[in-house]
Amino acid sequence: MTRRVLIADDEPNIVIPLEYLMKREGYEVLLARDGDEALAAIRRERPDLVLLDVMMPGRSGFEVCQTVRADEALAGVRIVLLTAKGRDADVAKGLALGADAYVTKPISTRELAVRVRELLEGGS
Amino acid sequence: MNPRARRATGALVLALAPALVLALWTFGAGAFFAWTLAPQERALLRDWLAPRAAMLLFLGLLLALALGLAVHAAWQRRVAAPARLAERAQAIVAGGGDVAIEPEGSADNRALANAFNALVRQRGERDADIERRVREASREIERQRSRLAALMAELAQSVLVCTLDGRILLYNLRALEQFRTRSDTEAPHPGSELIGLGRSVHDVLDPAPIAHALQTIRLRLQRGDAHPSVQFLTATRDGLLLRTQMVPVQDPEDAQPGRDEGAETAAAATPGATLSGYLLMLEDVTESFADAALRDRTMHELLQGSRASLGNLQAAVEMIDYPDVDDATRERLREVIRAEVRTMNARLHEVAARDAQLQKTRWPLENMPGTDLLAAARRRIETSLRCRVELDAIDAGLWLKVDSFSLLQALAHLAERLVDEYGVRMLRLRLAPAGARAHLDLVWQGLALSTETVTNWETDTMRSGSSASALSVRDVIDRHDGEIWFQRERARHESFFRLLLPVAEASSVLPEANAGAPGAAGAAASRPEYYDFDLFRDTGSARALADRALAELTCTVFDTETTGLDPGGGDRIVQIGAARIVAGKLRRHECFERLVDPQRAVSAASLAIHGIDAARLAGQPRAAQVLPVFHAFARDSVLVGHNAAFDLRFLREAEAEAGVVFDQPVLDTLLLSACVHPQQESHSLEAIAARLGVALSGRHSALGDALVTAEIFLKLIPLLEARGIRTLRQALEAAQRTWHARLRY
Numbered sequence: 001m002t003r004r005v006l007i008a009d010d011e012p013n014i015v016i017p018l019e020y021l022m023k024r025e026g027y028e029v030l031l032a033r034d035g036d037e038a039l040a041a042i043r044r045e046r047p048d049l050v051l052l053d054v055m056m057p058g059r060s061g062f063e064v065c066q067t068v069r070a071d072e073a074l075a076g077v078r079i080v081l082l083t084a085k086g087r088d089a090d091v092a093k094g095l096a097l098g099a100d101a102y103v104t105k106p107i108s109t110r111e112l113a114v115r116v117r118e119l120l121e122g123g124s
Numbered sequence: 125m126n127p128r129a130r131r132a133t134g135a136l137v138l139a140l141a142p143a144l145v146l147a148l149w150t151f152g153a154g155a156f157f158a159w160t161l162a163p164q165e166r167a168l169l170r171d172w173l174a175p176r177a178a179m180l181l182f183l184g185l186l187l188a189l190a191l192g193l194a195v196h197a198a199w200q201r202r203v204a205a206p207a208r209l210a211e212r213a214q215a216i217v218a219g220g221g222d223v224a225i226e227p228e229g230s231a232d233n234r235a236l237a238n239a240f241n242a243l244v245r246q247r248g249e250r251d252a253d254i255e256r257r258v259r260e261a262s263r264e265i266e267r268q269r270s271r272l273a274a275l276m277a278e279l280a281q282s283v284l285v286c287t288l289d290g291r292i293l294l295y296n297l298r299a300l301e302q303f304r305t306r307s308d309t310e311a312p313h314p315g316s317e318l319i320g321l322g323r324s325v326h327d328v329l330d331p332a333p334i335a336h337a338l339q340t341i342r343l344r345l346q347r348g349d350a351h352p353s354v355q356f357l358t359a360t361r362d363g364l365l366l367r368t369q370m371v372p373v374q375d376p377e378d379a380q381p382g383r384d385e386g387a388e389t390a391a392a393a394t395p396g397a398t399l400s401g402y403l404l405m406l407e408d409v410t411e412s413f414a415d416a417a418l419r420d421r422t423m424h425e426l427l428q429g430s431r432a433s434l435g436n437l438q439a440a441v442e443m444i445d446y447p448d449v450d451d452a453t454r455e456r457l458r459e460v461i462r463a464e465v466r467t468m469n470a471r472l473h474e475v476a477a478r479d480a481q482l483q484k485t486r487w488p489l490e491n492m493p494g495t496d497l498l499a500a501a502r503r504r505i506e507t508s509l510r511c512r513v514e515l516d517a518i519d520a521g522l523w524l525k526v527d528s529f530s531l532l533q534a535l536a537h538l539a540e541r542l543v544d545e546y547g548v549r550m551l552r553l554r555l556a557p558a559g560a561r562a563h564l565d566l567v568w569q570g571l572a573l574s575t576e577t578v579t580n581w582e583t584d585t586m587r588s589g590s591s592a593s594a595l596s597v598r599d600v601i602d603r604h605d606g607e608i609w610f611q612r613e614r615a616r617h618e619s620f621f622r623l624l625l626p627v628a629e630a631s632s633v634l635p636e637a638n639a640g641a642p643g644a645a646g647a648a649a650s651r652p653e654y655y656d657f658d659l660f661r662d663t664g665s666a667r668a669l670a671d672r673a674l675a676e677l678t679c680t681v682f683d684t685e686t687t688g689l690d691p692g693g694g695d696r697i698v699q700i701g702a703a704r705i706v707a708g709k710l711r712r713h714e715c716f717e718r719l720v721d722p723q724r725a726v727s728a729a730s731l732a733i734h735g736i737d738a739a740r741l742a743g744q745p746r747a748a749q750v751l752p753v754f755h756a757f758a759r760d761s762v763l764v765g766h767n768a769a770f771d772l773r774f775l776r777e778a779e780a781e782a783g784v785v786f787d788q789p790v791l792d793t794l795l796l797s798a799c800v801h802p803q804q805e806s807h808s809l810e811a812i813a814a815r816l817g818v819a820l821s822g823r824h825s826a827l828g829d830a831l832v833t834a835e836i837f838l839k840l841i842p843l844l845e846a847r848g849i850r851t852l853r854q855a856l857e858a859a860q861r862t863w864h865a866r867l868r869y
Contacts, residue, residue, distance in 0.1 A: 028271040062609070063575040070572070070612075089561070089624050096622065097609055106469055 003120050006030040007080065008038035008088070011052040014105075018051060021109050025117065035059025042068060042077060048093045049120055054083035054094070068105065069098035080102055082107065138199050142191030205229025209237055216244055224583040255530040280490065285373065288399065288798055290325045290334070300713070302364075302408060303328045318343055318756065320714040322678050322706040325404070326795060327756070329366075333358045334404075337370045342399065345372065357409075365410040374401035414441045422478050429471050433464045440464070491628040494522040494562065497531070504532055505539045508588060513539075516552045522562055523628035527603060531625075534600040536588035538621055541581050546571055554620070561606070563629045567620040578610040587716035669762075669789070670853035674841045677852060679791070680758040682716075682836035683769045683826045685734040688727040691773045696722035697747055698736050700754050701826025703834050704761070708841075710834045716757045717827040719744040732825045751775070751782035761788065762852065766809050767835045768792040789852060793836050800843040802862075812836050 005027045007018050015031065022029045027043055032038035032073035035058040042050060042064075050068075061081055068074045081099045085092065094102045101115055158166055173180070205228050212225045224241050227234035276283055283300035286292055293525025303319045317325045326336070339356040344352035348564065353371040360366065375398045440460040443449065449457070495518055502513040535553075542548040551637075554565040586593040602610045607624040671678075682702035688695035702716040719736065721744040731737060765771045768790050775786055797807045813832055814821050816839040844850070849858050 059575070060579075066575050066610070072237070076669065084510075088604065092561075093527055093607040093609050096611060106465075106472075 002026070002028045003049070004028045004047040006032060006038065006041055006047040006050045007117070008032040008041075008046050008047065008050060008056065008061070010034055010056050012105075014053075018033060018112075020118070020124070021113060022051075025094065025113055027116075033080070035061070035064050038064050039067060042059070046074070047077060049078040049080065049115075049116060051082055052099075053087060054081055054090070062093065065099050066097045067069060075092075080112075080119065083116065084105075128557075134197060135196060135204070139192040139196040141187070142195055143188030146188045146191070150184060154585070185321045187776045201230045201233070205233045206236075208241070209233060213240055216240075280406075282408075283403045283647055284325060284406070285401060286325045286404065287401045288338070290331070292319065292321060292323050292325055293401065295319050295321075299406065302406065316638075320704055320706070321711060323615070323761075327759075328360065329368075329404075329518065330358055330360070333368075334370070338402065341402070345374075345399065350509065364408060365413055365653045367407045367409045369405040371403040371405070372399050373401040373403055374398060379642075415547060416604045418478065422475055426471065426475055430468065433468045433471075437464045441709050491525055491527060492521055492528055493520075494518060494524050495520055495522060495565075497526065497528055498555055500528065501532055501535045504536050505551065508545045509537065509540055511543045511548065512550050513551070514552045516567070518553075518555045519557055522555060522557055524562060524564075525604075525626045525628045527600075530595060530600045531623075531688045532602065533586050533588065533593055533595075534597045534623075535566060537586040537597060538581060540566060540588045542566075546573075557627065558624070560627065562625050564623040564625055565620040566623075567618055570617050570619065572612050572619055573610055575610075582608065586710065592595040636773045666780075670856075671851050673850050674844065674852060674855055677705070678707075678761045679764045679834075679837070680716075680761040681705060681710075681830050681837060682758070682771065683765060683829040683833060684753075684774055684865070685736060685826050686730060687722045687724055688730050692776050694724065695727070695730075695774070696720075696724060697742060697778065698722050698726060698730075699734065699826040700750065701828070701830045702754065702757060703827070703830050705764075705834055705838065708838070710831070710838060712831070715827055715831075716754060717825075718750045718753070721746050722748045734826075746779040748782045751778055752784050755782075755784040755786065758786070758788065763788055763790045763792065764837050765831065766793045767828070768794075789835070789856060791852075791855060792859055793840065795835055796837070796840050796844060796855065799849065799858045800840060800847065809833065809836070816840070 003026075005022045007015055007022065007029060008031075009015050010033050017030050019031065024053040027049075028105070030041055030047055032041045035056045037058075038050070038052065038056070039059065041047070052064060055106065056064075059067075061083070064077050068077055068079065079099045080101045080103055081094045082103050082105060083094075086103045091102045099103060100119055103115065133401045158169070161169065186561050207223065208228070216225075227241075243528045254608065276294065276296040279296055279298060282302045283294070283296045284292055284299055285294035288476075294351075323704050333356050337356055340351050340354050344354075353369055355369050357369065358368055437460075440457045443456045443559060444461075446455055453766040498515050498518060502515060503512060505513050534549050537549055542551070548568045548571070550568065552565075552567040554563070554567055556563050556565075582598045582601075583596050599774065601623065604625055606626065609622055610619070611622050612619050662762050680702050681704075682700065684697045685699040685703075686695050686697055697720050699715065699719050701718075704711045704714040706714075719741060726736065754868070763772075763786065769792065772786070772790060779785055793809075793812065797804075797812045801807075804811070804815070809829065809832060810820065810825075812818075813836060816836055818832060818835045818839065820832055822828055822831065844855060844858070845860075
């Protein structure tokens, strides 16, 4: 079965390469442009993994992450937080709120692909 | 003859006087009467009187007795009673007793006694009133002093108050720390401060800018300037950059006596009012200067570097689309793009790391024990809200680096939201270390919050009770370079806000925190004395040292531990400990304690006494390095030691190598004790301490023994005074005379 990945980010310049990358890895890709859209998509589509930007209009990535983790029905969804905030305090917060990984921009596409593959294979 | 006996004799003479007068008068009158008679008439009278002589004598005696009694009674009333009254009054004047006088004697005398009694009563009341007022006034002064001391101790700035010639009258903890860390060329070492009461500020600050600032202040005062304080920037010998504010201290005692208070206040601001000293507020701006420079450089590098990289990228991107570019060139252009991206990435990382460092120094965060912060938070929440707060699982050794004011405001804000909007009645505060940071949790039972609520509470401006702030919880957290989030622990049915806060680095935590060093326990128990306003009264610095009173001397009381008892045979010092006595008080916070590598083995006998073994001495500085520091510590003071000749002999052995000479006068408590108690057999430290009631603590560490010696010395001073030994000269001579002085090591 094809794995499904949701990319939630408001910046098209990062969405374009990410979408290409994920498709190239053989995943089915869904898109969301802000926090609320992302949450709705997650509830509706139950993706296997979300690439979640922290700084989004509306709900922040932190909020979306916490909401998802509060919902038992969505327990299987893997969450990778993407952010330009690189402080260790942000990393600690993201992991405390239930993210599976925390990736700081700028992103090396190769590394990101490896992390996503690990998460999807390890969690199946 | 005492007055009482004299008075009794007087009374007897007086009582007999009427009888005597009567007898003389009867005899004289009889003789005269008989002389006028003819001989036969005289015979007739004799015949007539002779048979009745006994009766006549009896009547005469009766009259004499009656008169005598009357005179005695009158004397008692008119003379003895007033005399007794006078005596009682004199006794009351002399003795100060206020026993009532029994009214007696004549009505006048009784009235006088009553008047006396009224006066005595009035005097008693007045005395009590004065005593009460004096007590109140001194309590008030004490209160103000301790308030001032507390304020000084808590100030984030260094404060020094000095006399005109630079003697330090007051300093605060911050000043002590500031100059300790740079006070010598070795590693920072608590216990060899150059700041101390009575020391010269010129030891740590360049005298030239201070003199210049004083001159400016004098000019401004002469002009009648309302704000005569001066700011200047000065660098210390060790490259510390200090922003310094000098404020004049003027002498109120120089105002004309007899003026009222208003006039005196006015005199303080009048031109020419006497300058008695100055206050220095010092702020270490070395780091902020360095920070600003670093920020500028970072910005510059970022701009220039980015511009260059972007230029390269732009050129490559534009050229790569040219149709006539061959494959090899295109590949080279791609390599340019990849390389520039790598460069920009690396640069960004570097700038981000620097920025995090700068963030930390931008806000003044204070070191604070976590327990104190939580206790303060509990007080604040419980007093303003109907809510109980428990403290839970607190790591007592954890120190935070926080702005406690805004952080308490943030905690109160969150607590108030919980109490007001969700009816929470019970909160817990929890603190635990988490790597390089700490978790501070505000915990309550059950009840989860929606993420919207959390976000609102975080970003709303803070309010608690009637006080509002322009900041939000988020601002406060950012200020700490921390994070905050809401978390649930389902298993325990618990919800909490977790605040991620920076912890204080161990090296910057106040010295009081690490108790356990010898002497530190005693010092921690007593209130720190960083000030002594008695020093304002200049006790005759012009007077020669030798003629100064012992109680006025600035002393360095010291002790050494050694490898053995034979300095001539190569035994060396392994530890020096010293404490200062200034203005008659032991300054427990101005201590010196250093281990010294003797570069030879410690004898078994000495090891048994002080327990300083080779492991503790390994890596310690040598005498040649430690002695100059101790020499600086002891500058301008009299050395005091117990059996000082012994310790001095060891110091002398090392002087040449260290390039210093201890040439100040030396007092020996052993000899002084022998002056005071010549009949006592033992003058060991233990025996004297027991005699004078000094508690022994930390014995056989150099500092412990020095502290005991210092207390003994202070107790000896009044005993020496009682024997007429007041000045340093007298004490030195007395010690010389003592037979103990003949002992030589």
